[in-house]
Amino acid sequence: MARTAGSHSDITGPRVLKAALQLFARHGFAAVSMRQIAAQVGVQAGALYNYIPDKQTLLFDLMRTHMEELLSAWQDEAGADTAPARLERFTRFHIRYHLERPDEVFVSYMELRNLTPDNFSVIEALRRRYEDQLEAILRDGAQSGDFDVPDPKVATMAVIAMVTGVTTWYRTAGRLTVDEVQEIYWQMVRKGVSA
Amino acid sequence: MARTAGSHSDITGPRVLKAALQLFARHGFAAVSMRQIAAQVGVQAGALYNYIPDKQTLLFDLMRTHMEELLSAWQDEAGADTAPARLERFTRFHIRYHLERPDEVFVSYMELRNLTPDNFSVIEALRRRYEDQLEAILRDGAQSGDFDVPDPKVATMAVIAMVTGVTTWYRTAGRLTVDEVQEIYWQMVRKGVSA
DNA sequence: AGCATAACTGAACACACGTTCAAATCAATC
DNA sequence: GATTGATTTGAACGTGTGTTCAGTTATGCT
Numbered sequence: 001m002a003r004t005a006g007s008h009s010d011i012t013g014p015r016v017l018k019a020a021l022q023l024f025a026r027h028g029f030a031a032v033s034m035r036q037i038a039a040q041v042g043v044q045a046g047a048l049y050n051y052i053p054d055k056q057t058l059l060f061d062l063m064r065t066h067m068e069e070l071l072s073a074w075q076d077e078a079g080a081d082t083a084p085a086r087l088e089r090f091t092r093f094h095i096r097y098h099l100e101r102p103d104e105v106f107v108s109y110m111e112l113r114n115l116t117p118d119n120f121s122v123i124e125a126l127r128r129r130y131e132d133q134l135e136a137i138l139r140d141g142a143q144s145g146d147f148d149v150p151d152p153k154v155a156t157m158a159v160i161a162m163v164t165g166v167t168t169w170y171r172t173a174g175r176l177t178v179d180e181v182q183e184i185y186w187q188m189v190r191k192g193v194s195a
Numbered sequence: 196m197a198r199t200a201g202s203h204s205d206i207t208g209p210r211v212l213k214a215a216l217q218l219f220a221r222h223g224f225a226a227v228s229m230r231q232i233a234a235q236v237g238v239q240a241g242a243l244y245n246y247i248p249d250k251q252t253l254l255f256d257l258m259r260t261h262m263e264e265l266l267s268a269w270q271d272e273a274g275a276d277t278a279p280a281r282l283e284r285f286t287r288f289h290i291r292y293h294l295e296r297p298d299e300v301f302v303s304y305m306e307l308r309n310l311t312p313d314n315f316s317v318i319e320a321l322r323r324r325y326e327d328q329l330e331a332i333l334r335d336g337a338q339s340g341d342f343d344v345p346d347p348k349v350a351t352m353a354v355i356a357m358v359t360g361v362t363t364w365y366r367t368a369g370r371l372t373v374d375e376v377q378e379i380y381w382q383m384v385r386k387g388v389s390a
Numbered sequence: 391a392g393c394a395t396a397a398c399t400g401a402a403c404a405c406a407c408g409t410t411c412a413a414a415t416c417a418a419t420c
Numbered sequence: 421g422a423t424t425g426a427t428t429t430g431a432a433c434g435t436g437t438g439t440t441c442a443g444t445t446a447t448g449c450t
Contacts, residue, residue, distance in 0.1 A: 012427085028308050030225035034408060046410075047428050055408065110305060113223050148386075154371070154379050157364050158357050165356025176349070184349050191343075192387035207397080229438060241440075242398050250438065 013051045015041050020058055025103035029059055029114045059111060060119040066104040067126035073097060074133060083141030084190070090134055091189050092182045094163045099178055105167050131156055138193065148195040159189055208246045210236050216257055220298035224254055224309045254306060255314040261299040262321035268292055269328060278336030279385070285329055286384050287377045289358045294373055300362050326351055333388065343390040354384055 019040035023032040034055060038045040052058040077093050078086070098105045112120060135156040141147035149155045163185055170181060214235035218227040229250060233240040247253045272288050273281070293300050307315060330351040336342035344350045358380055365376060 026308070028223065028225055030223055031309065033406075035406085043427095044429055045408080046430075049409070050427065113221070114226065150382075151371075151379050154376065155383065157360060158380060158383055161360025161363070162353050162357040165352060165360075168356070169352050176346075181349065184346050185353060187345075188350065188353055188387040191389055192383040194386055228436075230436085238397095239399050240438085241400075244439070245397065 012041065012043065012047070016048055016051045017058075017062065021062055021103050021107060024059065024062070024111060025106040029107075029111045056116060056119070059107075060115060060123070062104070063108045063111070063115070063119075063123050064126070066101070066108045067123060067130070070097065071126065071130055074130065078133065083137055083144055083146050086137045087134075087141065087147075087189065087193070088186055090137060091159075091163055091186045094160075095166055095182050095185055096178060098164060098167050099170055099181075102167055105164070109164070131160060134159060141193065145195060147193040149193050155193060159192070163189070207236065207238065207242070211243055211246045212253075212257065215253055216298050216302060219254065219257070219306060220301040224302075224306045251311060251314070254302075255310060255318070257299070258303045258306070258310070258314075258318050259321070261296070261303045262318060262325070265292065266321065266325055269325065273328065278332055278339055278341050281332045282329075282336065282342075282384065282388070283381055285332060286354075286358055286381045289355075290361055290377050290380055291373060293359060293362050294365055294376075297362055300359070304359070326355060329354060336388065340390060342388040344388050350388060354387070358384070 016037065020032075020037050023036055023040060034048055035045045038048055041048070052061070074090075074093060074097075077089060079089075081089075108123070112123065115123060135152055138147060138149050138152045138155050138159075142149045142152060166181060166185065170176075170178075176184075211232065215227075215232050218231055218235060229243055230240045233243055236243075247256070269285075269288060269292075272284060274284075276284070303318070307318065310318060330347050333342060333344050333347040333350050333354075337344045337347060361376060361380065365371075365373075371379075
């Protein structure tokens with residue numbers, strides 16, 4: 001039941017989020033107006049407020065959803081194994097997952113400045129939880145002697161930055177497949193932390 | 196001669212650029228108003244237009260200046276040598292130069308979307324020229340057998356993303372000196388491209 | 391002291407912003 | 421086909437935007 005007469009908010013709602021995500025990714029949060037989002041959905045600006053409380057919360061929800069889904073997807077993929085095996089899985093997962101969601105990634109990495117302090121803290125904590133996954137792998141590998149990583153925290157930031165960077169240049173129509181990119185990056189990561 | 200009575204635009208002018216750079220870095224180009232910049236300079240908004248043609252050109256000039264100075268600084272530092280030696284010099288230079296100019300780097304990497312197409316092309320070309328410096332080093336090293344780099348273009352993007360990433364987490368008051376950071380990253384880069 | 395000019399103010403321009411809300415419209419149920 | 425309530429419109433709100441410019445102030449030179 002729940003839904004009764006004249007309802008199709010279950011269609012418009014997702015379309016609002018998708019339009020906002022696309023426009024934020026393309027032009028930046030501050031440069032996109034509610035009227036632009038509404039136009040992309042094919043609706044007047046006022047109608048958006050049936051689906052979102054305000055523009056700030058819209059941005060926050062997009063970013064929170066992305067980070068939570070990222071963490072959840074990694075939990076599904078992660079598993080007990082040697083540090084090198086887990087590092088390879090993390091590297092390939094990160095590249096694949098991020099290349100499949102360029103808009104979400106772009107917004108989540110570029111619009112942190114436009115979050116209110118409270119919202120920023122939440123997203124920052126989620127990001128930190130994800131980075132901790134990699135840091136734990138590097139620490140384990142360092143302890144077992146598989147890796148030579150003098151500073152796991154710095155190495156974590158270095159590896160994350162490197163693999164996230166694919167999103168800035170990779171084009172589906174380009175000369176490389178995602179598999180090829182994963183392989184190239186994995187070899188660089190593997191050697192970069194090797195003992 | 197040139198300058199005559201009542202002139203101190205040579206004081207206000209640079210202050211406008213500096214204030215704009217700081218505010219753009221902190222809040223983003225689109226989120227900063229001309230009145231905010233003027234307030235930081237201690238002047239009314241109209242006075243800014245003695246020093247800049249418009250907001251877009253202000254952003255463009257900040258980015259162009261940064262990229263040109265970056266290229267020029269590297270030209271001063273680059274020199275003939277083996278590929279590994281040049282790669283080490285590039286890595287250390289890039290980290291030091293970028294950590295010394297966090298605002299310029301932030302703006303130049305984050306506000307590309309807010310440039311008009313013409314201005315974007317100019318900045319993109321300058322960025323490309325800088326990346327080409329690294330790519331040439333990697334190609335030379337691959338040819339000489341010093342490096343194992345199956346795809347120099349991709350390796351260039353990977354190394355650039357990795358070393359540029361320091362600007363997102365490094366804090367002067369933190370536990371590491373710039374020298375220590377340079378050393379950690381250089382070891383990762385060195386191993387990552389090693390044969 | 392007076393002049394020339396650089397520097398700046400303060401108000402105005404037209405337009406766009408996020409958000410609200412009464413009224414109109416729509417689609418499903420009876 | 422009438423009723424009901426979800427959905428959307430369209431106008432309005434107060435505020436802020438980048439930019440212009442006539443008028444005022446400040447500075448350095450003679």
